[in-house]
Amino acid sequence: MVKSPPMSSNPSQLNNNGATGAGTAASSTSSPTFSPLYQQIKALIMQSLQSGEWKPGELIPSEVELANRYKVSQGTVRKAIDELSAENLVVRRQGKGTFVATHHEAKAQFRFLRLMPDVGEHHAPGNRIIDVRRLRAPAEVARQLDMKSGDSVIFIKRVMSFDGTPTILEEIWLPGAIFKGLTAERLIEYKGPMYGLFESEFGTRMIQASEKLRAIAADEQVAELLAVAPQTPLLSVERVSYTYGNRPVEVRRGLYLTERHHYRNELS
């Protein structure tokens, strides 16, 4: 007599385990792994993001609409979107809706560029493309990109300048299969962050990255490109970037001149 819960129809093909309440583990029989409903919804939404059903910058369906589509309550959809929002995959705007996150925004610009000027503001960097070519992946790069050694990759070498001072020398490797049409011209003429170009022109959105930092001494070739003395200490930043599903799609090795800049990191 204690119970008279409202009871809606069971979510179609989702693994909800009967009743109104929630549940994590298996209930009836079979099936190896179960997860909370909102995690399943989250995974479904992420699939739609990955497949391009909703593109960067676009509005995704409202919470009510998604709740109807997936046959769950709005609160469950809400919790799923909460996590996607916390992971910077979508952006919520009160009164307007929920949008697919994009690298074409002033806000998202510096999420992947942690080098800050010691004093003053961040200006738009200069971008000098030194080299773009197609080559066979070196063993170490292939390993990091989860490719076979010798597979085709696009290689980019460039120098970024701040206030006219060469500051970052970067080498970038990208899977050739994904970034087939990428040329030096396209990189030079493109205004804005490189990840914006990748997202718009190649349908590949970087959503996470892992960096290893070291201090090294500039060799002669590097010193010349950065216009500093050989042996100048440089901050070495080796990055592997990932797209949906933790698929590695970029290796980037940067050398940062830190005489008037620093790499900012918040520990929390």
Add this chain to the structure above:
Amino acid sequence: MVKSPPMSSNPSQLNNNGATGAGTAASSTSSPTFSPLYQQIKALIMQSLQSGEWKPGELIPSEVELANRYKVSQGTVRKAIDELSAENLVVRRQGKGTFVATHHEAKAQFRFLRLMPDVGEHHAPGNRIIDVRRLRAPAEVARQLDMKSGDSVIFIKRVMSFDGTPTILEEIWLPGAIFKGLTAERLIEYKGPMYGLFESEFGTRMIQASEKLRAIAADEQVAELLAVAPQTPLLSVERVSYTYGNRPVEVRRGLYLTERHHYRNELS
């Protein structure tokens, strides 16, 4: 006629704006700033953490109990604790309860130590205390600690070793008023992370930190302490640590030898 919501008594001195529903902005009149109920609850809980009503490692009252205390629903308390958990101020354990986070845990150890060995696991570091003394705060340190130049600070200088290899040279400044009884003996005899000592013996818990990284060259004094050649490139890490209420309570300048280690950072 559309409404017959359940309606509980109004939360005592909290700024709930009538009715069952929520609300952010002002409703009736007066009062300058408002915030969602769960934010107010979060602030109240944080006060209890800061005041030491619930100490690190201890169990805090259950969600139901807190809901009764603050005269709000369990869901509202839940959302408050969700955020505290996301900020690593508390740790939830299903079936057991919610605990105040502590630096005395294997898990929390490496939240503030990002230097990782290139290969293999992290071993317990050796800790050689070079100097501990009381002195007047240099201008720059005073500024970072929000103190007056010349105020009393505790100064610590130490070298940490991994696998017997000197790897980190650190200088640390702490407000003298807070860390009065801190001696070299105490630092040497203490086993475990320094932040655990600060938390247990001085009632000051570091909850957040901000770091600036640079590459520099070792001078002769540094080179000798780290047993490397002068001019060896080192990773300079300047940290300001904060306790509750964003109060800065530590300045730390570290020089990391990155020949067999790297500073790991996840961008997400």
Add this chain to the structure above:
DNA sequence: AAGTGGTCTAGACCACTTT
């Protein structure tokens, strides 16, 4: 006025832990 995300409540059931 209608639609969207944001807050709050109440109640139910679940999984996990301890008694």
Add this chain to the structure above:
DNA sequence: AAGTGGTCTAGACCACTTC
């Protein structure tokens, strides 16, 4: 069996945006 956090639902009202 009792208590705790974890999930799910339904419904109400709010603030913000657009029509």
